[in-house]
Amino acid sequence: MQSISAQHNASENWQKELAAVIDTIRLPSFGGMLEKFLATQCHFDTMLVVTFRKSLKPLILHPTNPAEQSLTLHNYINRAYILDPLFNAIRSGTLGEGVSRLIDIAPDSFETTKYYQSCYKEFDLIDEINLVIELDPKVSCAISLGRRTSRGTITRPELNRLNTIYPVIKSLIRQFWWSQSQEFVKYEKSEGAMNQAISTFGSGVLTPREQQIAGLILQGHSSKAIANMLDISLGTVKVHRKNIHTRLNTSTQSDIFTLFLAHLKELDPTTS
Numbered sequence: 594m595q596s597i598s599a600q601h602n603a604s605e606n607w608q609k610e611l612a613a614v615i616d617t618i619r620l621p622s623f624g625g626m627l628e629k630f631l632a633t634q635c636h637f638d639t640m641l642v643v644t645f646r647k648s649l650k651p652l653i654l655h656p657t658n659p660a661e662q663s664l665t666l667h668n669y670i671n672r673a674y675i676l677d678p679l680f681n682a683i684r685s686g687t688l689g690e691g692v693s694r695l696i697d698i699a700p701d702s703f704e705t706t707k708y709y710q711s712c713y714k715e716f717d718l719i720d721e722i723n724l725v726i727e728l729d730p731k732v733s734c735a736i737s738l739g740r741r742t743s744r745g746t747i748t749r750p751e752l753n754r755l756n757t758i759y760p761v762i763k764s765l766i767r768q769f770w771w772s773q774s775q776e777f778v779k780y781e782k783s784e785g786a787m788n789q790a791i792s793t794f795g796s797g798v799l800t801p802r803e804q805q806i807a808g809l810i811l812q813g814h815s816s817k818a819i820a821n822m823l824d825i826s827l828g829t830v831k832v833h834r835k836n837i838h839t840r841l842n843t844s845t846q847s848d849i850f851t852l853f854l855a856h857l858k859e860l861d862p863t864t865s
Contacts, residue, residue: 607633611761618769624655627765631738634758635751639718639739641666644770645683646732650674654734654769665712672857675790676708676811679723683733688725690763692755694747695721703813707850720746722755726763728770736762790857798840806833810846811853 610630642655682688791808
């Protein structure tokens with residue numbers, strides 16, 4: 594059992610870290626201080642802070658140091674985010690403010706997608722916890738905390754602590770954004786390409802229904818889930834999937850993903 598002295602020290606540590614975050618709200622070091630504070634509340638291996646605004650590319654608030662930004666992160670920001678369950682849940686309005694886990698918002702077959710394989714499994718991430726904050730009616734911020742297999746999934750006490758401190762984090766992030774947003778807001782004119790990417794994928798080759806189903810497949814929805822979403826039979830979905838592979842000359846979901854990225858690059862060469 595933790596001693597009273599140890600409990601006091603732990604309490605003192607998180608209070609000092611919180612004070613440091615408040616002191617840096619107007620400074621570039623805010624993200625690093627926020628990461629240290631959150632580390633006093635739960636364990637995690639990676640932390641990413643991004644803003645989402647409609648169909649525009651996500652904006653990285655942390656880490657801002659290029660040396661800390663991997664190729665995978667650049668690929669995510671430039672194109673792969675279109676298939677991100679978090680991005681789609683926020684954009685569709687199905688996920689509001691608060692603390693949630695990826696497992697609670699991801700499509701039922703998400704772990705079979707190429708997106709999951711490249712952005713999660715390849716880096717041995719077993720859990721992701723997201724703190725979503727609305728900055729204004731058009732912009733949302735997400736703090737994503739990743740945990741690797743060796744650390745295991747988040748515990749109930751850790752999740753409870755995050756929920757408890759969420760109002761404080763929400764206030765800190767909003768204050769930071771209101772004072773620093775002009776330093777970050779440089780949204781590119783890629784809205785058209787990003788907004789049209791999935792809806793135009795396979796145009797001229799696939800039927801409108803097949804295009805719709807291909808988009809849902811890319812996002813990680815199973816045939817059963819697609820059938821329920823579109824109110825059609827499971828057999829019909831399977832026929833459409835077979836036709837999609839035939840028309841695109843593909844055999845796996847990974848092949849479709851590769852074609853989709855090539856399509857996105859054609860729409861917007863800046864995503865390369």
